[in-house]
Amino acid sequence: MNDFITVYSGDLMRRIKSRPFLIGLILGTLAIVGLFKLPTILAPTLVKQGTRIVIVADAPLAAQARPLLAKTLAVKGVVPAGTTVDRALLKRFDADSAISISEVKSGIQVTIFAKNPTSVPTGRVRAALLPMQVQHSTHLSSAQIAAALGAHVEVRSLSSKFHSVHQAEAAQGLAMTLVVFLYMLVIINSNFVMSAVAEEKTSRIAELLIASVDPMVLLAAKVLVGATLSVLQLVVWIAIGIAMGSGGGSVGAGAVASTAANPFSLAGLLGNILSPEVIAAFGVFFILGFLQISTVFAGVASLINRTEDLGSLSGPLFIPTIAGYFIGILAINAPSLPVVAVASFVPLLSPFVMFARMAVSHVPLWQIGSSIALNVLALWGFTWFAGKLYRVGMMLYGRPPKIAQVWEILRSPS
Amino acid sequence: MLSVEHIQKSFGSVQALHDVSFSVDAGSVFGLLGPNGSGKTTTMRTILNILSPDGGQVRWNGKAIDRTVRRRFGYLPEERGLYGKMAVREQIVYFGRLHGLHEPEAAKRADAWIERLEIGAYSLRPAAELSKGNQQKVQIACAALHDPELLILDEPFSGLDPVNADILLAVLLDLKAKGTTLVLSSHQMWQLEQLCTSYCVINSGETRASGTLAELRSAWPTRTVRVAPDSPVLRGAAEKLGATIAGSENGDLDLNVPATSDFAAMLRSFAAADSIVKFEVVEPSLHDIYLRAIGAAA
Numbered sequence: 001m002n003d004f005i006t007v008y009s010g011d012l013m014r015r016i017k018s019r020p021f022l023i024g025l026i027l028g029t030l031a032i033v034g035l036f037k038l039p040t041i042l043a044p045t046l047v048k049q050g051t052r053i054v055i056v057a058d059a060p061l062a063a064q065a066r067p068l069l070a071k072t073l074a075v076k077g078v079v080p081a082g083t084t085v086d087r088a089l090l091k092r093f094d095a096d097s098a099i100s101i102s103e104v105k106s107g108i109q110v111t112i113f114a115k116n117p118t119s120v121p122t123g124r125v126r127a128a129l130l131p132m133q134v135q136h137s138t139h140l141s142s143a144q145i146a147a148a149l150g151a152h153v154e155v156r157s158l159s160s161k162f163h164s165v166h167q168a169e170a171a172q173g174l175a176m177t178l179v180v181f182l183y184m185l186v187i188i189n190s191n192f193v194m195s196a197v198a199e200e201k202t203s204r205i206a207e208l209l210i211a212s213v214d215p216m217v218l219l220a221a222k223v224l225v226g227a228t229l230s231v232l233q234l235v236v237w238i239a240i241g242i243a244m245g246s247g248g249g250s251v252g253a254g255a256v257a258s259t260a261a262n263p264f265s266l267a268g269l270l271g272n273i274l275s276p277e278v279i280a281a282f283g284v285f286f287i288l289g290f291l292q293i294s295t296v297f298a299g300v301a302s303l304i305n306r307t308e309d310l311g312s313l314s315g316p317l318f319i320p321t322i323a324g325y326f327i328g329i330l331a332i333n334a335p336s337l338p339v340v341a342v343a344s345f346v347p348l349l350s351p352f353v354m355f356a357r358m359a360v361s362h363v364p365l366w367q368i369g370s371s372i373a374l375n376v377l378a379l380w381g382f383t384w385f386a387g388k389l390y391r392v393g394m395m396l397y398g399r400p401p402k403i404a405q406v407w408e409i410l411r412s413p414s
Numbered sequence: 415m416l417s418v419e420h421i422q423k424s425f426g427s428v429q430a431l432h433d434v435s436f437s438v439d440a441g442s443v444f445g446l447l448g449p450n451g452s453g454k455t456t457t458m459r460t461i462l463n464i465l466s467p468d469g470g471q472v473r474w475n476g477k478a479i480d481r482t483v484r485r486r487f488g489y490l491p492e493e494r495g496l497y498g499k500m501a502v503r504e505q506i507v508y509f510g511r512l513h514g515l516h517e518p519e520a521a522k523r524a525d526a527w528i529e530r531l532e533i534g535a536y537s538l539r540p541a542a543e544l545s546k547g548n549q550q551k552v553q554i555a556c557a558a559l560h561d562p563e564l565l566i567l568d569e570p571f572s573g574l575d576p577v578n579a580d581i582l583l584a585v586l587l588d589l590k591a592k593g594t595t596l597v598l599s600s601h602q603m604w605q606l607e608q609l610c611t612s613y614c615v616i617n618s619g620e621t622r623a624s625g626t627l628a629e630l631r632s633a634w635p636t637r638t639v640r641v642a643p644d645s646p647v648l649r650g651a652a653e654k655l656g657a658t659i660a661g662s663e664n665g666d667l668d669l670n671v672p673a674t675s676d677f678a679a680m681l682r683s684f685a686a687a688d689s690i691v692k693f694e695v696v697e698p699s700l701h702d703i704y705l706r707a708i709g710a711a712a
Contacts, residue, residue: 006508007512010508014500018499203496203498204491204493205495205497206495207459207489207491207495208491208495208553208556208557211462212509214481395464
């Protein structure tokens, strides 16, 4: 135990003081701040994008359309029907598009001329002009049309987990953000572990260390230092996230930005969104996932003789992590898909997927238990595998071993 | 006492050690000799339990080498390595702690070793900034800080300039005087002869010869007799006695004779045959014994 504490504390201090860790922490922090602040900064520009319009219509139609369109779009001007619509017209009115409205037999004909067709808010235009279309096709009064179109839509949750749409959306946002954190931490710190092992081997200090301490103690200390640094980074980033969320910044994790509730606001976190079950799931699956991946990385890194070979080895090893991340994201929107359900039991994938499922849906207890058990079993297997490789690999210099030699190592008694 | 008994070790299809056996008395200095690739480093790693033998056993004072026993050993590997960015003193203290020393004690001993090895000017500098020779001194301190019962040094003199080699030699002699058992390998036979009390020559993973220098010499089947001045009469007398002529240089005649020869009778025969001014029985050197043991010379 003393050996472990000595190696662990020595390694931890070296890593904390190392430039890559500090740079990673600072960049991660800046990314979190950016995630929260960027939507706020970009919002005015994004909202304006494609919404400045010029109406091209005869005066009665224009008079009727203008107030309807002005509810959601910026009407920059009105020109008579027959006016040539070109870029010069748009430039003259500082508009993104021109909406030409004319009367036809079945109602109204709307044509949109846009500088950038992809930025045209077609849906908003259609919704805004719907009363006008109805009036021209049915000749009903404005009051009758308003009554006919004013359907009241309400969503009532039958989910046993969430009581409202806002709560479900907030949970999705939180799950998305935590899956991203999980992915970032696993990628960054598994690489740290791999580099640390490779550095000790290539600098030839490994032999001195192994002569002093049991190789399994060295391996365990390396992996747990990585886990500690991950937790440290996570705590810093979540604290910053909470501070930013509570400070009124908008959430920026992609689709989450549009959710009404902010999962990082203190109120949101303390509500039903961040249940003890979700916190525990994140902790358990984060630790299991990180330990599995970094243990394998450490074992494999012991086989390399040049740090330049790290990239080519780590690439294939990251594939399960990347797959887990994408299936995890899929699970947030479709937690009951068969592929998601299956992946939530597969070690290396399940730390992302099962956690995501738990965050957004009700998962039976037996499934959670089975997934954890399978992960623990896999961790034991990975530790055996990595321990075998590490014990021999750290002393193996010269040409990189071939698959057959690796197989020999795994089969050998020590 | 260190006892190495018939150890074997294979790496895949390569058998690095076929059968290596020797014993080292506590407090003695033992030289492990052999050409490159003969299995010296594998033997040392097996003693330290870095590698487990496929067959045979290693014992220290009658006990198998486990974690507790190994902690009392020190090791200087052939391939040197240090944490490049870690300060010299911090590094020595760290290795002391890995061998069970508490930090204050490790720091106190580190300071003493730094002074002893004349690297005080670099103690706070990162190891990577030191010359190869100074890095090697740091490694010696790392290996010996905890006063090991057994210190294994793989090619400790390689890469050292004569001044630093002398410092290391003095350090090793001090450790010997303190009763530390030393096992070392080196290609510099003269340094080994200065330090070692017994030897083992291995080649192709097998023990070829082992024992004290006197024991190795006693097992040597011939001796060289050097007589002068060289003359036809003297050569004739030598042939009559069954000696073979090994060479002649600067008026000296070297003769190969069986080790069991009666040298007093031989001297009388030569003196009777000619007016000789020199008669010397030359014992085989460690170098000769080594070459013969590895099969490079008869």
